[in-house]
Amino acid sequence: xxxxxxxxxxxxxxxxxxxxxxxxxxxxxxxxxxxxxxxxxxxxxxxxxxxxxxxxxxxxxxxxxxxxxxxxxxxxxxxxxxxxxxxxxxxxxxxxxxxxxxxxxxxxxxxxxxxxxxxxxxxxxxxxxxxxxxxxxxxxxxxxxxxxxxxxxxxxxxxxxxxxxxxxxxxxxxxxxxxxxxxxxxxxxxxxxxxxxx
Amino acid sequence: xxxxxxxxxxxxxxxxxxxxxxxxxxxxxxxxxxxxxxxxxxxxxxxxxxxxxxxxxxxxxxxxxxxxxxxxxxxxxxxxxxxxxxxxxxxxxxxxxxxxxxxxxxxxxxxxxxxxxxxxxxxxxxxxxxxxxxxxxxxxxxxxxxxxxxxxxxxxxxxxxxxxxxxxxxxxxxxxxxxxxxxxxxxxxxxxxxxxxxxxxxxxxxxxxxxxxxxxxxxxxxxxxxxxxxxxxxxxxxxxxxxxxxxxxxxxxxxxxxxxxxxxxxxxxxxxxxxxxxxxxxxxxxxxxxxxxx
Ligand code: SF4
Numbered sequence: 001x002x003x004x005x006x007x008x009x010x011x012x013x014x015x016x017x018x019x020x021x022x023x024x025x026x027x028x029x030x031x032x033x034x035x036x037x038x039x040x041x042x043x044x045x046x047x048x049x050x051x052x053x054x055x056x057x058x059x060x061x062x063x064x065x066x067x068x069x070x071x072x073x074x075x076x077x078x079x080x081x082x083x084x085x086x087x088x089x090x091x092x093x094x095x096x097x098x099x100x101x102x103x104x105x106x107x108x109x110x111x112x113x114x115x116x117x118x119x120x121x122x123x124x125x126x127x128x129x130x131x132x133x134x135x136x137x138x139x140x141x142x143x144x145x146x147x148x149x150x151x152x153x154x155x156x157x158x159x160x161x162x163x164x165x166x167x168x169x170x171x172x173x174x175x176x177x178x179x180x181x182x183x184x185x186x187x188x189x190x191x192x193x194x195x196x197x198x
Numbered sequence: 199x200x201x202x203x204x205x206x207x208x209x210x211x212x213x214x215x216x217x218x219x220x221x222x223x224x225x226x227x228x229x230x231x232x233x234x235x236x237x238x239x240x241x242x243x244x245x246x247x248x249x250x251x252x253x254x255x256x257x258x259x260x261x262x263x264x265x266x267x268x269x270x271x272x273x274x275x276x277x278x279x280x281x282x283x284x285x286x287x288x289x290x291x292x293x294x295x296x297x298x299x300x301x302x303x304x305x306x307x308x309x310x311x312x313x314x315x316x317x318x319x320x321x322x323x324x325x326x327x328x329x330x331x332x333x334x335x336x337x338x339x340x341x342x343x344x345x346x347x348x349x350x351x352x353x354x355x356x357x358x359x360x361x362x363x364x365x366x367x368x369x370x371x372x373x374x375x376x377x378x379x380x381x382x383x384x385x386x387x388x389x390x391x392x393x394x395x396x397x398x399x400x401x402x403x404x405x406x407x408x409x410x411x412x413x414x415x416x417x418x419x420x421x422x423x424x425x426x427x428x429x430x431x432x433x434x435x436x437x438x439x440x441x442x443x444x445x446x447x448x449x450x451x452x453x454x455x456x457x458x459x460x461x462x463x464x465x466x467x468x469x470x471x472x473x474x475x476x477x478x479x480x481x482x483x484x485x486x487x488x489x490x491x492x
Contacts, residue, residue, distance in 0.1 A: 073467075124478020133470045136456050140466070143453030153455040 011049050014039050015063055016102075018056055023105035027057065027114050054117055061111045061118065061127045064103045069130025071096070076134055082142035086195070087188040089138070090164065094180040097168040104168050135160070142195070149197045159194055163187065206354060209253065209260035209287055210241040210297075213280060214307040214314065215267025217242065218340035219298040225422055226343035235354040236262070254278040259290035262353055264346075268300040268307035268314045269326055284317075284327050293353050294333045297346055302335035302366075303440040322364060322440035335365040339437035344419045345370045364440060366413070374462060375434045376409035378417030379426070385410075388477045389484045395431040398488055403457070406448040408436030410461035 017038045021030045032053055036046040050056040075088045097104045111118060111128075118127065125132050139156055142148035148156075167183060170176050176183075210220070220243050226232065233244070239260055240246045240253045248258075254276025265284070273280040288294050296317045299305035303321050308314040315326035318333040336345050349367060352359050360368045376382070384390070384400035391399025401407035409417075412434055416426045427434055435447045451458040460469040 125474040126478050129471050129474050132474055133467060136454075136470045136474070137467060139454040140456040140458070141453075144458055148454070150453055156454055 007049075010039075010041070014041075014046070014049055014056070015060060019060055019064075019102040019106050022057075022060070022110050023102040027110045027117065057110065057114075057117050058122050058127055060106060061122065064107055065128045065131040067103065068096070069134045072131065072134035072138065076137050076141070082138070082145065082147040083192050083196075085138060085142075086160075086192050087185070089160075090188040090191065091181075091184050093164050094168070094184055097171065098180055101172065104165075105172060108165055108169060108172075132157075143197075146197060148195050156195060160191055163191060205235060205237045206261040206292075207239050207259075208236040208241075208262045208264065208350075209239040209291075210244075210264045210266065211253075211275065211280075211283065211287070212242060213265065213267030213269045213273060213301065214311065215298075215300060216306075217266075219266040219301075219346075222340040222343050223297070223346055224343075226347045227423060228347065229343075232347050232350055232354075235351070250276040252276075254283060256283065256286040260287050261291060262293045262295065262350070263287045263291040264295045264297050264350075265301045265317050266297045268304050268311065269317060270307075270311055270314050272313075281327055288328050288331055294328060294331055295346075295349060295353075296333050296335045296337075298341045299337045299339045299437055299442050302337040302364075303442070305337075305339060306443050309443060318365065319440065333365055334359060334361065334367065336370075337364075337366060337438040337440075337442075338414065339435075339442060342370075342414075342416065342419065342421065345415075362413075366438075370415055370419075371413040371438065373413070373415050373418060374410055375412040375414040375416050375426075375428075375436075375438075376407075376461070377415070379409055379428045380417075381428060384484055386476060387479070387481050387484055388473055389481070391431065396487075397431065398484070401428060401431070401433040403450055403452075405433040406435075406446070406450050407433035408439075408444075409434040411459055412436040412439055413462075414438040 014035065018030075018035045021034055021038065025034075032046055033043050036043045039046075050059065071092050072089060075085050075092065078085065078088070093104075121127075135157060136153065139148065139153060143150050164187070167176070167180065167187065171180050212220075220241070223229070224243060238244050238246050239258070240248050240250060256278065269280065269284070271281060275283055294317065296302045300307050301317050303316045303319045304314055305316070308316070308320070316335070317328045318324060318326050318331060319329070319335065320326060334349055336349055338345065345367070348370060349359060362368050362371055376385070379385075381400045384398065385402060388403075389399055390404040391401055392404070394405065402410065407428065409428060414434075416434070417428065420426055420429075433448065436442055436444060456470065460466050
C-alpha cells in the first residue's frame with residue numbers, strides 16, 4: 001500500500017473510532033488517549049493526524065456532511081419527482097441512523113449541542129455546506145417544477161430535518177416502539193403533504 | 199499623395215421605435231469624428247443628404263444600413279412598405295446593423311405585436327425579414343452609443359467584426375454586465391442594498407439585478423463616459439438579451455429563497471456552496487453604510 005493511502009486509511013479509522021466514542025461517551029469525556037488506544041496507535045502518533053481534539057471535531061462534522069451530501073446528491077440527480085425524492089431521503093437518513101448511528105448521533109449530540117467547539121472555522125454553513133447545499137438544490141428544483149410550495153428555505157429545512165432528527169433522537173433514546181424503517185412511509189407522506197404546493 | 203478612400207454611405211431607417219437608439223447615438227462623445235467617415239443619406243435626427251421620401255423612392259443604394267426598432271410587416275415609411283424598403287437597401291448594402299434590442303430580437307415592441315420581429319431574429323431564433331442576411335446585432339435598450347460607434351468605425355476601417363451566436367460583436371458582448379460593477383465585493387459576500395440609489399450593497403437578490411446573467415459591457419465602457427445603472431444604484435434589466443423585456447424587472451425569482459437562475463457559466467451547486475459559505479461570515483464594513491446620510 002502506498003504511503004499516502006496507508007496514511008489515509010489510518011485517518012479514516014481515527015475518524016470512525018472517534019465518531020463512535022464521541023457519540024457514546026460524549027465529547028468532553030472522550031480523551032485523545034481514549035481514541036488513540038482504541039485505534040491502536042500511540043498518542044504521539046495521533047497528533048501526526050490531528051493536532052487537537054477541536055480540529056478533529058471539525059473534521060468529523062465535515063466528514064459527515066460530505067457523506068450525507070453525497071448521498072442526497074445521488075438522490076437529487078435521479079430523474080424522479082419531489083415526492084419520490086422525499087421518500088428516498090427519509091429512507092436514506094433512517095438507514096444511516098440505523099446502520100451508522102454514530103454519524104447522526106454526532107451531528108445531533110456533539111455538533112448541535114457543543115456549539116462552542118465549532119465557533120472558529122465552522123461558522124454558519126462552512127462545515128455543513130455539502131449537506132445543506134444538496135437540500136437547497138432539492139427544495140429549489142421542487143418549487144421550480146411546481147411540486148413544492150414556495151416558502152422560506154429555513155422554514156422548509158427545519159420542517160424536514162427537524163422532523164427526521166427528532167425521530168432519530170427518539171430512536172436513540174429507545175422510546176420508539178418500532179424500528180425506524182416502520183415509520184418511513186408515513187413520515188415521507190407527512191413531509192410531502194407539509195411541503196407540497198396547494 | 200494617396201487619395202482618401204470614398205466615404206461610406208450610411209442610411210438609418212426606423213421600424214416601430216421610441217427613437218431611443220437615435221437619441222443615444224447623439225451622445226457618442228466622438229460622434230463628429232465618426233460622422234467624418236460617412237455620408238449620412240438619411241437619419242431621423244442628423245443633417246442628411248436626402249429626405250425620407252427620396253429614400254423611399256428606392257432608386258439609390260447605401261453601403262451601411264442601420265435599422266432601429268422592431269420590424270412590423272404592415273408598417274410604411276415614406277409611402278413605401280417597410281419590407282420592400284429593407285429588401286431594396288439591404289440587398290445592396292455591405293453591412294446591415296440592427297441598432298438596439300427591438301431591431302436585434304424584437305424587444306419591447308415585439309412584445310405588443312405578435313407579428314413583429316427583429317431584423318434577423320425573433321428573440322433568440324432566426325426570423326424576421328433579413329433572417330438570411332448577415333446582420334450585426336447591437337442589442338441594448340437603447341444601444342450603448344460607444345458600441346454603435348465601435349461597430350461603425352470597424353466598418354469604416356474595413357476591419358472584421360467577430361460575432362457571437364446571436365450575431366453580436368464578441369468584443370462588446372462577451373463579458374457580463376456584472377464585470378466591472380463596483381458592487382462586486384458586496385455580491386461576493388452576499389450583502390444586498392436595502393433601497394435604490396445607495397452606493398453600498400449588491401442589487402442581485404433584492405432589486406432584481408440581471409448583471410450576472412447578461413452579456414453586455416456597460417460596466418467596462420461606461421455610459422456618457424461616467425456611469426452605469428448599477429453605479430447609480432438601479433439594477434440591470436438584462437436589456438441586451440433576447441428575452442428582454444422580462445416580467446417583474448425589479449425581482450430576482452427565487453424558489454425557497456434560492457435564486458432560480460445563477461450567474462452564467464456557474465453550476466447551481468457550486469454557486470450555492472459558495473454563497474452559503476460567504477453568508478456564514480459577517481463583514482461589518484460591508485453591512486453598514488460607508489457614509490451615513492446627514
Ligand atoms: S449590482 Fe448587479 S452587476 Fe453589480 S455586483 Fe450586484 S449583481 Fe453584479
